[in-house]
Amino acid sequence: MLLQYLTGAGILVLGASHFALLTLIPGGFGSALGFSEVQGVYLAYGLLFELFLTLLSYHVFNGFRKVLVELRQGKTYEMAVTWLVFLGGAATFLWGTRTILIFMGLFH
Amino acid sequence: MSQDKSEVPVVPLHFDPKIMEGLGKPIRNVGFKVFRYDPAKGEGVRYSEYQVPIFRGTTVLDALLYIKEKLDPSLSIRYSCRMAVCGSCGMVINGKEMLACKTQVENLGGDTVVVRPMNNMPVTRDLVSDFEVFFQKHRSVLPYIVREDVDLNLNREYIQKPEEVIEFLMFSNCIKCGLCYSACPTNAMDESFLGPQAMAQAYRYIADTRDGAQQQRMEVLDASHGLWNCHFAGSCSDVCPKGVDPAFALQELKTLAIRKAGTLKKKRPAPNVAQVREYIPEK
Amino acid sequence: MGQEIVVEKKNNAGLYRGWIKFWNRNFERWLYAMHRITGVGVGVYFVAHVWETSNAAQAFLDVQNGLQPVVWTDLMSFLTNYAFHTGLLLVAGAAVFHSLNGVRLVMAEQGWLIGKVTRPTYPFLPSSLRGGQRQLGVVIVIASFILLIFAFYQLFVVALGL
Numbered sequence: 001m002l003l004q005y006l007t008g009a010g011i012l013v014l015g016a017s018h019f020a021l022l023t024l025i026p027g028g029f030g031s032a033l034g035f036s037e038v039q040g041v042y043l044a045y046g047l048l049f050e051l052f053l054t055l056l057s058y059h060v061f062n063g064f065r066k067v068l069v070e071l072r073q074g075k076t077y078e079m080a081v082t083w084l085v086f087l088g089g090a091a092t093f094l095w096g097t098r099t100i101l102i103f104m105g106l107f108h
Numbered sequence: 109m110s111q112d113k114s115e116v117p118v119v120p121l122h123f124d125p126k127i128m129e130g131l132g133k134p135i136r137n138v139g140f141k142v143f144r145y146d147p148a149k150g151e152g153v154r155y156s157e158y159q160v161p162i163f164r165g166t167t168v169l170d171a172l173l174y175i176k177e178k179l180d181p182s183l184s185i186r187y188s189c190r191m192a193v194c195g196s197c198g199m200v201i202n203g204k205e206m207l208a209c210k211t212q213v214e215n216l217g218g219d220t221v222v223v224r225p226m227n228n229m230p231v232t233r234d235l236v237s238d239f240e241v242f243f244q245k246h247r248s249v250l251p252y253i254v255r256e257d258v259d260l261n262l263n264r265e266y267i268q269k270p271e272e273v274i275e276f277l278m279f280s281n282c283i284k285c286g287l288c289y290s291a292c293p294t295n296a297m298d299e300s301f302l303g304p305q306a307m308a309q310a311y312r313y314i315a316d317t318r319d320g321a322q323q324q325r326m327e328v329l330d331a332s333h334g335l336w337n338c339h340f341a342g343s344c345s346d347v348c349p350k351g352v353d354p355a356f357a358l359q360e361l362k363t364l365a366i367r368k369a370g371t372l373k374k375k376r377p378a379p380n381v382a383q384v385r386e387y388i389p390e391k
Numbered sequence: 392m393g394q395e396i397v398v399e400k401k402n403n404a405g406l407y408r409g410w411i412k413f414w415n416r417n418f419e420r421w422l423y424a425m426h427r428i429t430g431v432g433v434g435v436y437f438v439a440h441v442w443e444t445s446n447a448a449q450a451f452l453d454v455q456n457g458l459q460p461v462v463w464t465d466l467m468s469f470l471t472n473y474a475f476h477t478g479l480l481l482v483a484g485a486a487v488f489h490s491l492n493g494v495r496l497v498m499a500e501q502g503w504l505i506g507k508v509t510r511p512t513y514p515f516l517p518s519s520l521r522g523g524q525r526q527l528g529v530v531i532v533i534a535s536f537i538l539l540i541f542a543f544y545q546l547f548v549v550a551l552g553l
Binding site for chain 3: 145147153203204225226227228229230231232237238274275276277278281290291293295296297299339340341342343345346348349350351352353355356359360362363366367368
Binding site for chain 3: 005008009011012015016019022023027028029030033034035038039053056060061063064067071088092095096098099102103105107
């Protein structure tokens with residue numbers, strides 16, 4: 001539960017930055033997502049995205065696990081949910097990492 | 109010397125007939141829609157409807173007893189003290205958990221009152237619920253003072269300051285009515301969840317300075333389907349008729365599990381009266 | 392002698408009466424229900440967003456090979472419409488509410504703003520539901536609406552020229 005708190009706090013900060021960068025730049029949301037604007041993601045920015053992805057992958061999938069386990073109980077079911085959620089989280093994390101690496105020009 | 113009756117001033121008494129409203133004769137009739145289930149008959153669930161005359165101050169329990177006495181003797185209900193101290197008459201009235209003896213029909217408003225047995229507990233018959241699992245969960249948190257030197261203290265009182273008593277006093281008011289257990293959204297789907305009553309009682313003993321088993325209780329609480337399945341919906345405290353505030357106790361338990369874990373480990377049970385008077389050092 | 396009990400009926404509140412039917416309950420129950428709904432909603436959006444962005448990332452590989460980032464520009468023009476921006480507005484509102492309510496929950500669960508122990512007296516009102524966390528909850532709902540208005544401005548006025 002402590003991890004859920006800590007990842008939540010991290011997501012709050014990074015999520016607020018993500019929203020701010022999309023809306024508080026000149027031109028607002030309308031010009032935030034043009035190709036030239038999103039190109040050339042430098043290392044620190046990329047690492048922040050990676051951190052955001054990590055925290056979100058844990059927080060979101062652990063949240064899903066809590067809701068699913070409260071819906072139904074049983075040893076087999078709970079183990080299946082835990083594995084499913086872990087695999088979903090890992091897959092999302094890996095797929096997102098690939099995207100970030102491409103954005104940073106480190107993936108060919 | 110006797111007073112001449114003609115000298116006594118005659119003051120006309122002003123009697124407002126409104127103060128007798130609802131006492132001598134009923135205010136109105138209210139429809140009661142009552143959950144019925146009789147396993148012996150094998151019929152399944154049905155709702156029976158009755159018209160009950162309501163006086164000023166008529167409680168739902170009064171109305172159910174009227175139904176039982178005059179309209180349908182087969183209705184099964186649990187009640188005892190009629191004054192909100194025993195916790196026997198807990199039911200779901202118009203969708204919310206309440207004690208039937210404490211709920212006045214006029215305060216509910218409307219022309220129909222729907223009465224169901226409490227949620228999350230099996231129904232034995234009609235409005236009577238089975239508390240077995242509820243009591244099992246209560247027993248699992250060791251709801252009594254536990255300490256190593258209890259045999260030495262059989263004839264002795266423990267030292268406890270008034271501020272130490274206040275720390276657990278409101279949680280000791282629990283009457284085990286089950287209303288919080290019925291209102292809890294986690295209990296609605298999760299049968300393994302300990303429930304607000306058991307965990308509030310666990311806190312009542314952990315917070316009691318006389319007790320020494322806080323670690324054992326935290327092991328039961330800080331487990332799967334324990335403490336962390338509470339998400340502070342607060343319905344338990346909202347429906348509690350005695351101000352026990354189980355939601356408060358649960359959040360304090362979470363604080364003890366994380367932020368104040370150190371204080372829990374350092375807690376030593378309160379000494380007894382003789383130890384302090386004879387200056388016997390605590391072992 | 393008593394009759395042996397034949398079959399007791401399970402009477403769990405279940406999904407509808409336990410989780411979904413929150414409107415006749417206390418304010419904190421509303422916040423609990425909204426926290427769950429917004430959490431699941433933003434979670435599903437997160438997975439979809441990672442997948443959608445990864446598809447568009449092909450544009451970066453194209454640019455490295457000297458081609459135009461057609462995949463990206465096509466996707467952006469496909470997604471710039473009222474329907475999708477309405478969805479984004481809901482996601483933004485949900486994310487803001489979930490974060491702020493999460494802060495309130497962390498504070499309440501660590502003992503802040505839940506009032507203090509009292510000697511119970513009639514009418515036995517609970518201190519945890521009257522402490523600062525309820526007022527904080529109201530502030531959070533208002534703040535979420537204000538930020539939702541800001542998001543509406545960005546998504547519809549700035550981006551779509553409404």
